[in-house]
Amino acid sequence: MSSAEANPLANLEQWDDFVKDRYDPGKPKESFRHYDEKTPPVVREFYRLNHQNQTREFVLQKKNEYTGKRRGPMGIWEAMEYLNTLVDDSDPDTNLSQIEHNLQAAEAIRRDGHPRWFVLTGLIHDLGKLLCLYGEPQWAVVGDTFPVGCAYSDKIVFPEFFEKNPDFHNSTYQTKLGVYEEGCGLSNVDLSWGHDEYLYHVMKDYLPEPALYMIRYHSFYSAHREGDYQYLMNDHDREMFAWVRTFNPYDLYSKGDERVDTAKLRPYYEDLIAEYIPAKIDW
Numbered sequence: 001m002s003s004a005e006a007n008p009l010a011n012l013e014q015w016d017d018f019v020k021d022r023y024d025p026g027k028p029k030e031s032f033r034h035y036d037e038k039t040p041p042v043v044r045e046f047y048r049l050n051h052q053n054q055t056r057e058f059v060l061q062k063k064n065e066y067t068g069k070r071r072g073p074m075g076i077w078e079a080m081e082y083l084n085t086l087v088d089d090s091d092p093d094t095n096l097s098q099i100e101h102n103l104q105a106a107e108a109i110r111r112d113g114h115p116r117w118f119v120l121t122g123l124i125h126d127l128g129k130l131l132c133l134y135g136e137p138q139w140a141v142v143g144d145t146f147p148v149g150c151a152y153s154d155k156i157v158f159p160e161f162f163e164k165n166p167d168f169h170n171s172t173y174q175t176k177l178g179v180y181e182e183g184c185g186l187s188n189v190d191l192s193w194g195h196d197e198y199l200y201h202v203m204k205d206y207l208p209e210p211a212l213y214m215i216r217y218h219s220f221y222s223a224h225r226e227g228d229y230q231y232l233m234n235d236h237d238r239e240m241f242a243w244v245r246t247f248n249p250y251d252l253y254s255k256g257d258e259r260v261d262t263a264k265l266r267p268y269y270e271d272l273i274a275e276y277i278p279a280k281i282d283w
């Protein structure tokens with residue numbers, strides 16, 4: 001597969017913008033299922049690749065490859081600057097850098113008086129997108145995440161694209177529970193691979209549990225926005241998902257906020273990072 005075929009999006013923000021549009025609060029509820037015609041062709045193509053290629057086998061292989069964190073030590077600000085080198089192919093005037101998007105989310109959380117770890121989570125939540133710079137295709141970095149190894153929820157966008165996924169034809173994987181047990185808890189469930197799961201593994205020793213849930217499940221829209229997959233969750237997941245839902249509007253809707261002064265904000269955020277995270281951590 002050529003790289004243009006593997007990476008149909010001009011930039012990762014096209015996926016974020018699509019999700020934001022899907023959950024636009026001004027949108028009438030019945031229009032939720034009608035995203036089809038209005039979806040940019042590159043976004044459709046992105047989902048086609050994502051749904052076709054995220055097999056359980058692929059997910060387990062990526063977990064094995066990345067959760068050992070063998071890519072060497074790096075500081076948080078350094079990682080943010082590195083992620084910023086992921087340039088947009090689209091108009092630079094209308095698109096914010098990755099650092100700016102993340103600072104806007106963090107600043108919106110700070111303005112609302114949330115705890116410091118929550119502000120920090122806003123800042124770092126998308127750093128797993130570094131996967132793109134490691135050479136992973138877009139469909140293995142972003143996209144709504146979903147459990148693999150059990151039946152797909154019809155609340156996942158473009159469910160028809162799952163028909164091309166080899167797991168769709170595996171009868172064990174296509175029962176309601178698949179390889180899982182009822183109420184087994186999400187920590188025992190493999191979700192499609194992407195920036196959420198990767199960053200969770202990088203951060204899991206450093207942040208409080210609600211922050212880790214926000215990081216790990218922020219793209220799991222069929223669960224946190226649509227309420228599906230309750231049968232895989234335990235009571236603790238349900239409790240923690242209140243935090244995931246609290247975080248989601250900052251992720252989706254803080255982008256249009258006024259421009260942030262990165263240089264001016266940096267000292268505050270460097271202090272905040274140092275409060276929780278060592279100067280260099282393994283990636």
Ligand code: FE
Pocket residue numbers: 125126195218219
């Ligand atoms: Fe994200």
Ligand code: FE
Pocket residue numbers: 125126251
């Ligand atoms: Fe985000």
